[in-house]
Amino acid sequence: MAVQQFIQKSQLKIRQHGLANTAHQALLKVVNSVLLFKILRGLTLQKVDPRFLELPAHYRGLFLSEAMLRHYASDPRNELPEDFLDAALAKGDQCYGIFDGERLASYGWYSRKPTHIEPEVLDLHFAAGYVYMYKGFTHHDYRGQRLHAIGMNLALQHYLEAGAKGLVSYVESANFDSLKSCYRLGYVDTGSIYLMRLFGRYLSFASGGCRPFGLALKPARA
Structure with a gap:
């Protein structure tokens, strides 16, 4: 029965993601059973998509003030733990949110400074002029309404008008x-960052496509 379930699960993954991607995911799983190894796909968004600029009726979007963030952080359903909020605000990061009345439906965070990734002993660095998008969230009651896409494009529009070149981000290679x-x-892809931990030390390498965007991992600052 276990073998049959494994085969069925594998067949489903192949149908969803293709043979090459499924093999890639399986290989990473095997490697990570021995040592930590990740491939981070660098991404950039530099053009506003007009399809994602129109908010549904009765919704509003804005950058949240610290007071607003502290208020909404008191509700654990918004996934804004106090230690995260303290660190993000200390860096000057901004949160663009979409509201349904007074309810926080969706948000995303934006930074112009190096930012912790997982593991938190490392920071993601990027070139001046770009804005790093991270920690996108949509409450489960509002999923399927493209609020994340709309919020991101409205934020991108704001940063482009302020002189930024665009957004950068990353996704782990097996997160299809x-x-x-x-x-x-x-x-669109910018390149890949390869990360491994060997004998307690983190080693990383960024492919050539990452260089124009300054994408690289470095030890986190205290």
Whole structure:
């Protein structure tokens, strides 16, 4: 029975993601059973998509003030833990949110400074002029309404008007659903960052495509 379930699960993955992607995911799983190894796909979005600029009726979008963020962080359903909020605000990061009345339906975070990734001993660096998009969230009651796409494009429009070159982000190479979602939003690949931990030390290498965007991993600052 276990073998049959494994075969059925594998066949489903192949239908969803293709043979090459399924093999890639399986290989990474085997490697990570021995040592940590990740491939981060660098992404950039530099053009606003007019399809994602119109908010549904009765919704509004804006950058949240610290007072607003502190208020909404008190509800754990918004996934804004206090330690995260303290660190993000100390860096000057901004949160663009979409509201249904007074209810926070969706948000995304944006930074112009190096930002912690997982593991948090490392920071993602990027070139001046770009804005790093991270921690996208949509409450489960509002999923399927493209609020994440709309919020991201409205934020991008704001940053482009302020002189930015565009957004950068990354997705782990085996996270196929997230990659597909990003491509649908208009993100394009910039290259890959390879990360491994060997004998307690983190080593990383960024491919040539990452260099124009300054995408690289470096030890986190205290």
